[in-house]
Amino acid sequence: MNVVAKFEIPYYQCLDESSILHGNLPDSVKDTKQLVKLYRLMVLLRIFDTKAIALQRTGKLGTYPSTRGQEAVFVGMGAALANDDVFVPYYRDVGTLIQRGVKLSDILLYWGGDERGNCYHKDSEDFPYSVPVGSQPLHGAGIATALKIRGEKRAVLVTCGDGASSQGDFYEALNVAGAWKLPIVFVVSNNQWAISVPRSAQSASQTIAQKAVAAGIEGEQVDGNDVIAVCDRVTLALKKAREKNEPVLLEILSYRQSDHTTADDASRYEPQGIREKEWLKEPIGRMRKYLEAAKLWDEEKEKALQAECSVDVEGVVKEYLNTPPQSPESMFDSLYAKLPDIYLEQREQLIQKEIVAHG
């Protein structure tokens, strides 16, 4: 017998569960301003998240997927992206999108049931959330193909959850990224749950990162409660993609400190006590403790930040709630570049229906 292939999957962590930094700060995150910025964004994200859930509970927002406990994953990725990279998100990526020029009020607008929340800003090439789980890695690979054809030194970052890693499209995307050497980074945000199905039932694979091996690309695990490690590993992976056309799969490990969405009740399936145990590794407290030890943060700054974020989020909510509604005919007006004449009659009927309904 000859062994024809062997592999290993590295695991990266900078700041451990006790907020001890192992080694030096990585080059991509050594600026103290950058460290504080990452922390501030995580705090903003959690305050926004709490508010969004409250809005849903009071009937002012539709179904909303919480980001609680996963702040380091999304904030770290957003900080790693270059402006002209292209981002292809999944539905929990609020903390990344806000670093891509997307307004928090637009994120509420989207979850409030309004497609205009996907408009972002007019120059954005980023994709809207892919709702059919796991279909977006292929869009990322297509974007990366276009960037490579045009010889641009840009990269694509595409994200999905651990459940999505069971989809065929996920494997197809990894495979073509390897075969065509595409400038793309795949992130699996492994929060241990796909609605009610735990990671252990999703796949017998020891890690999700090792799914890269069969595609001939690199795979690694990153501590997703460590914003420094996330930011650094995604930064390095994007650099590799941009400069060498070497795709990478990052499995970023965290824990979903919430129901799947506001339409879910995790108490029906989540073992008791696990969330509390996982909370000990939670990213915001971990980073705060580190910043305080490094004399970059204190109670006073914390109070000021909390107050500032609350005011900001109230402003965002006001802007969201005051957004004028779309016209009824908007449901036709972006269907095609120019609506074929044959559908004008239905569009007119819809307008009349609205007049009668509110008449």
Place this chain on the structure above:
Amino acid sequence: MADITLVEAITQALAYEMRKDKDVVILGEDVGKDGGVFRATLGLLNEFGPERVRDTPLAESMIAGLAIGMAAQGLKPVAEFQFMGFIYPAYDQIVNHAARIRNRTRGRLSCPVVFRTPYGAGIHAPEHHSESTEAIFAHIPGLRVVVPSSPARAYGLLLASIRDPDPVIFLEPSRLYRWAKQEVPDDGKALPLDVCFTLRVGTDVTLVTWGAMVKETLAAADTLAKQGISAEVIDVATIKPLDIETILASVEKTGRCVIIHEAARSCGVGADISAQIAERGLMFLQAPVQRVTGYDTIVPYARLEKLYIPNEKQILAAVTNVMEFA
């Protein structure tokens, strides 16, 4: 100028547009060196190179998903699926993403992709190589479904489809790929989408069809002419959006309509055309609308497929029914 076949007209249109527009990129299984299983992309790899003529790994959903991402970046991908029977893994990508991305982003992103695939029975191919399932695409808002039926229309409609800013399902009747030759000037002139083509003007009965069935329908019209019946033949060409006005105007003139399609009858596109004639043209009709279609069964394997495809005799019988209705 030499006459060319329908499949050669496809190649000619692809080459013309690739020379003119550097954003046009071809991708699919075996489209490179092999020139595609029907040779529709023959010679394009040599002329345009492997960046623009891309042999993909074997995964149809991937082909569609890649094309969507490429198109969002401003490329104009022409994606080939080897046979329509293999397009279904890509259905999710086409329906959930290609058809919706413009609407979802209120026009910020778009999907100018042409999804090409041979379709239809009659070439003695293996199982799963003979389906005509255009209706499952015609049902989807945001898509166009285009079917050529001659070399000239293949050339003109493919150019129009590539230039169209929205996704087009371009169905090439494989039975007609090498059936007839025709002179097709390589002048880059597109034909209009979203309109029917009246292939033959007549006064007694309207025959509505598309794709490979145009062949049998034109033959039936010839036979009818000898019998003194003047048939108008309409090639629908763009199945979605459907140009019902041309069909209604013809039915107003003739008072009789037979719809011919190769696809299974139930929920076929013929049902929609018939319903629209009933809704808006009932007063023109001197006889109920008739349909001549494939059967509501799985397209049989090679030995029985000829029995499945509607023939001229069936068309003539349906015309007799509507002519003699009283």
